[in-house]
Amino acid sequence: MANRLSTIVTRTGDDGTTGLGDGTRTRKDDARVQVMGEVDELNSTVGVLLAEPLPDPVRADLMQIQHDLFDLGGELSIPGYRILGEAHVARLDERLAHYNADLPRLAEFILPGGSRPAALAHVCRTVCRRAERSLVALEQAGAGQPVGVAARQYLNRLSDLMFVLARVLNRAGGGSDVLWRHERNSP
Numbered sequence: 001m002a003n004r005l006s007t008i009v010t011r012t013g014d015d016g017t018t019g020l021g022d023g024t025r026t027r028k029d030d031a032r033v034q035v036m037g038e039v040d041e042l043n044s045t046v047g048v049l050l051a052e053p054l055p056d057p058v059r060a061d062l063m064q065i066q067h068d069l070f071d072l073g074g075e076l077s078i079p080g081y082r083i084l085g086e087a088h089v090a091r092l093d094e095r096l097a098h099y100n101a102d103l104p105r106l107a108e109f110i111l112p113g114g115s116r117p118a119a120l121a122h123v124c125r126t127v128c129r130r131a132e133r134s135l136v137a138l139e140q141a142g143a144g145q146p147v148g149v150a151a152r153q154y155l156n157r158l159s160d161l162m163f164v165l166a167r168v169l170n171r172a173g174g175g176s177d178v179l180w181r182h183e184r185n186s187p
Helices: 031-050 056-077 086-100 116-141 149-172
Strands: 017-019 025-027
Touching: 031 056, 031 116, 056 086, 056 149, 086 149, 116 149
Parallel strands: none
Antiparallel strands: 017 025
16 A cells, blocks of 8 residues: 555545546546445445444454455556455355355245344345446446456355345344245235
């Protein structure tokens, strides 16, 4: 990290641009900046989830994910730079297998909710899906250097993991999944 901010009020963005990690400036509504903001928002929602009482293994996984998301933001801020790789995606695959092993098979769709930590995991999931869609849009736009394949795969696996963690957290709180009732009486 060559440059660290010593002051937060820089005024360099007053003209509607922002600096990327490679020193270039781009518009604040640029597709790359959009994805960077959504990854930052995702990291913040994970931080809110971490403010809840959580099982220690879940807490440790979420802390690692926060560091990965910060790295992903750095990767996005330097076009052509890669930080996330196959090992990051494999770690999420391993954690998915670990948590799925103890969960009952789903026979119905579930609604976001249950315990507060589970509901927050669902919020993380939806923010992650939005970041993933924006990353794909950035790739499709062909704006500047392409994004690493592992970055897209990581966000895809992470949204799956957040869904699974919501189920885990409902059980850890003494509850269960909130099932969607497709056959219900309409008011």
